[in-house]
Amino acid sequence: MQLAINRVMGVLSPSVATLIEEARRGSIRAIGRILTLLEEPDQTSLSILQHIYRYSRGAQVIGVTGIPGAGKSTLVGKIIGEFRRRGYRVAVVAIDPSSPLTRGSLMGDRLRMQEHATDPGVFIRSLPTRGLKGGLSVAALAAIEAFDAFGYDKIIVETVGVGQSEVDVMHAAHTIVVVTMPGAGDDIQALKAGVMEIGDIYVVNKSDKPEARQTYEYLSFALEKEEVGREAPGWTPRLLKTSAVMGQGIKELVDTIEEHHRFIHKTGLAAKKVVERRALLAKLIVESIIARYVDEAFGGLVERIVKAIEGNEPLPNIVMEALREAAKRLYEDVRSGTDGGSKANIPGCS
């Protein structure tokens, strides 16, 4: 890996500045390109973020999470339709679980939302859980910022909600909808361990199935006993029934999402969330950059480490040497950049 020094940070190249202008005018091509540029933290992506933060219009970020097969993507497709009827522009970040067994990923969330593909007020973007070099959470949080800046009112993030990066992404959401389905007895236990504590709204989907009643009753009991649900003074987690395929309960769900939106605005939680989200993104970016130095240090050290292990050298010594190597490279790059660097100079920003 090359670690060339970029002395000037925060300066937009003319082509990127043009791209942002076109994205602001609604070019889906430009937005699509920018999302790609934001997938991995580097000078370009940071200057884009720095530049677009000012355009935020306080979009509601809605996390939709729950076990695979619960009907999240189908439900999101219906939610998009209802939001559009109410006049909102809607963006979706569909995080598709990659198969751990293969190198690539096959993403199919989008196919359940394709009826909205040609609607200029809808933008759907898929992200794989694995294989993004800067990590999933950086790409997802940056995409949220871009959609917020480019005029989408509602940003829906679909995830299966397992793994640290998906939990990170959920932390960026204003409103969390946990989707479950009937007959998921064991899965409810699994959900309880993971996402059941974080929901603002719970949905029993597939309520066209008779077994849905039992699941609903179970969840309603759990909610009453406060076993599940996110604590927020003034908001009691809601429980709803939907059938995404029959289009039932969608209006009520969207009403409740809107009600939560009003609640977080009234209480000031909405603005606080934006600050938290950006702080989290900054931290994740730093982590991802440090990880590059660690990778590089280890790359150069692999043979020595193998020898050291073979020679029964103490593990603490091995770890210290690798750390020293990574820290040295990081320090040198940071220092030389600081000495020779110029101030950020972003067009349109005094």
Next chain:
Amino acid sequence: MSSLPSSSRGRGRRIKVLVAKMGLDGHDRGAKVVARALRDAGFEVIYTGLRQTPEQVAYAAVQEDVDVVGVSLLSGAHFPLMRRLIAKLKELGAEDIPVVLGGTIPVIDVEPLKKMGVREVFLPGTSLKEIIETIRRLAEERRARGETLAVSASRERGQGD
């Protein structure tokens, strides 16, 4: 705060491919086999399912910013459908995204399709290996040319609301 290590952008980013099934027939086994093979070859594959209109495919390709669009067609309507797809991509400022086509295409139609702008036609019997390698080559060629960042918004119509 003025310096950052540059990333190895571009060199490591996975090739992203949209696999779409156009036409009215309900058979997508072939498209799914190709989609899985591409995934196993390390690509990021987005599958949009059956009975897609050319417009849906074009919008999805642009929103997902894919490197290559792969279309599967069995219905025989490949001329009008591909013409519409290529026109829509152009209208969206994405004529640089190569389009490839597979399915039941008669040999005699290959040249006219290529003239129309289809970059490659996979005739029945083409091996998965060949499909993978062709898509990889097209994606790499496009990236090597430098991904054109500036797009012409003026070509886009009906954006925003």
